[in-house]
Amino acid sequence: MARTRHPLEAAIESIVRLSGWSAIVFVALISLFLLKEGLPAFGEVPLASLFGTRWYPIEGFYALGPLIWGSLVVTVGAALFAVPLGVGAAMFIAEVAPRWLREVLKPLVEILAGLPSVVLGFLGIVVLVPAIRETLGLATGLTALTGSLLLAGMALPTIVSVAEDALDAVPSAYKIGSLALGASRWQTLWRVTLPAARTGVLTAIMLGVGRAIGETMAVMMVTGNAPVVLFGPHALVSPVRTMTATVAAEMGEVARGSVHYHVLFTVGLVLFVISFVVNVLASIVLLKRRAAAGRMLS
Amino acid sequence: MVIAPGSASAPALEPKIEIENLRVCYGAEPPALDGITLTVPARQITVFFGPAGGGKSTLLRTINRLNDLVDGARTEGRVRLDGEDILGPEVDITRLRRRIGIVFALPVPLPMSIRRNLWYGLELAGERSRRVLDEAMEKALSAAALWDEVKDRLDEPAIALSGGQQQRLCLARVLALEPEVIMLDEPSSGLDPISTAKVEASLQELKQQYTVIIVPSSVQQASRLADWAGFFLQGELVEWASGRELFLAPKDRRTEDYLTGRFG
Amino acid sequence: MTAGERRLLIQRVAFSTLGLATALTVLPIILIVGVIAWKGMPALAPSFLFEAPRDGLRAGGIWPALVGTVYLTVGTGLIAVPVGLAAAIYLSEYARETFFTRAIRIAIINLAGIPSVVYGLFGLALFVLFLKLGTSIVAASLTLSIMTLPVIISTAEEALRAVPQSFRLVSQGMGGTKWQTIRRIVLPQALPGILTGVILGLERAAGETAPILFTGAALFLPQLPRSIFDETMALPYHLFVISTQVPGMPVKVQFGTALVLLVFVLSMNVLATFIRSYHRRRRQW
């Protein structure tokens, strides 16, 4: 009885292993090329400019601050809408809605997840922008608030579905135990189920907000792209410029290898680092919940 | 060659599987099997029994190398089939598993028709001829006492069979490969007495041709079937003898306690 | 009011609030789809679908953009499906839970979270410039496939893992090799789930703009691309252009384009949902 390994088996194992490793390779390649094209900016642009307060590439002002601030304002605004709505909807779908309603609501949320961001951006332009200009009496409806509303729409499906999964995964023994002690369904949901699912719900929020930071097209189409730093509440109702929109709007027009080109890659690098941190944190939580491997049959 | 230590009257039996000083560990736990030495005779029914967790299933899975699939399982010692080592890295596991078939405690019909379930093993082995496949199918189903019940519904999903029929299907599926050794791990744990009787009857038939190893679901079944029997307790082979000796006059106190229901 | 009544009242208020949150999440979706369907429908004439744009994109149809999106979607599928499926098979069937496997999983979650515009930058740097593929269908498809990969890998892995372990054990216990077991049992059983994941991944690719912005999307091409090394128009980019870059754009054309894109993407979504529920009812375990 010789021959352990069939050549076909070995070949297939190597192919699938390589494909598995490719995920790591791609992450490495992405960071490598962002660094390769983004790092030179630190030599070409005086640090005082990079960390200044003006983004005005034509005159050589490449401050990252206003862009990061813009992304922050829009994202925080989006979170203000999306977190309560998303977690509330997840709680409703997981624990309140009857089965048939669940079956209707879940695909609807999936539709939102599948909506291309340009479609949202387009509707933002034709519907939301005029509406905001008129109701708030502004000079322009292209504001951070408009972007936040659209971004909330992009973040919602992630928050709802991940949080709903987490709530659903709470062992029903907990819920039954609580109900048996005489707690109402709401008390059970609020005092038992939600706390038990809190890491999952936090992950949902992180992933959703993470997605919002990285959103590009919808934001670019409705935020007016003004590179100004405004503090205070009126920042929300003024035009802003986010990191993603800047890259998308300007990369098409810069010369390859120019200073501007390198700075845009630096912006990309910042975005990459943010998403990296958010997702590594989220993945630590998500991977912990993985079920153990299957059992033998006897 | 040690078949039955301490039994001078044992007829000269052909050894089929020789196990020497076998030790199996899962991860860092104490060994699931330790110091196991015994010889399974050819064309006899050998029974491994004992309380839960004794290592019976582990032994069966070791013999056809299914434990290779368990993460962290380590095996030391020697197992020989017809004198050839089967634990080494050189062994053609695929061929080994065809020579030593296993039927699990829970019947698992593959998600396909009855016919394709029966064909499955032979197809894996490269058999293409429909005539050969169908002949093997009929023979195997008959040997497992299932042919009459299913011959008119061969192309229906196997999942539609009753639990007892599924268990016999799993036996037939292994028989279709014409293995040399058939191992059954608590094959009637989920079966009613009638199905159990059918399975046992077919086992008595099968031993004319095959070496049968069975982990029975009860002491009664063990004593009904055993030509040879081993009593396993927490990874140790407490006693190994012919079925008659072991069940009528156990030598070890622990075997006797178990048989008389004092523990287990 | 007794304590019990008060509790019930609180519960009613709380549940209504949650219901309101759900309504606020879901109603806009219905509105969005409804408005686009309503306003886009009048534009949908055969000439709109099958003609190239004219008069500075203000008239004519969207044919090159539609075809371009089909090209990009198919191209993405051709690259991402084999790699993603193989990676999923590795993770579910071959990989042991080592540090390295963990690293792969973290990498996948990471890929899923990278902003689409960063994919665009990466595609520009690697495929367009470094590998000198130019702005082209290949470069754009490659970029989109890497973006799609995590979706395909994770859904396919989940589908593969859902196939009962006992089938693998039985098959290998009868002398099946690992690959025979995968090909004859595991893959066929997981196929519906895999398909669902593939379609959802490609749905995302079909709707994306940012990754193709600098890697292969063209503002306007009078004719269809002739090779995979040509640029191509694409529906999402086209919608972006006609809703932001073209002054005096007829609203009807904009809504028509949005509707076609929506139908393209949502029909994939519906297909995925259908496959999933159809097979859930039919599977034998």
Ligand SMILES: Nc1ncnc2c1ncn2[C@@H]1O[C@H](COP(=O)(O)OP(=O)(O)OP(=O)(O)O)[C@@H](O)[C@H]1O
């Ligand atoms: N796949 C596995 N991974 C880790 N430990 C295992 C595994 N299978 C069995 N064990 C351990 O090995 C020991 C022996 O188990 P085994 O299943 O072989 O016993 P058994 O005699 O078949 O018991 P039962 O009568 O309950 O089937 C037990 O302590 C068990 O926990």
Ligand SMILES: [Mg+2]
């Ligand atoms: Mg057992």
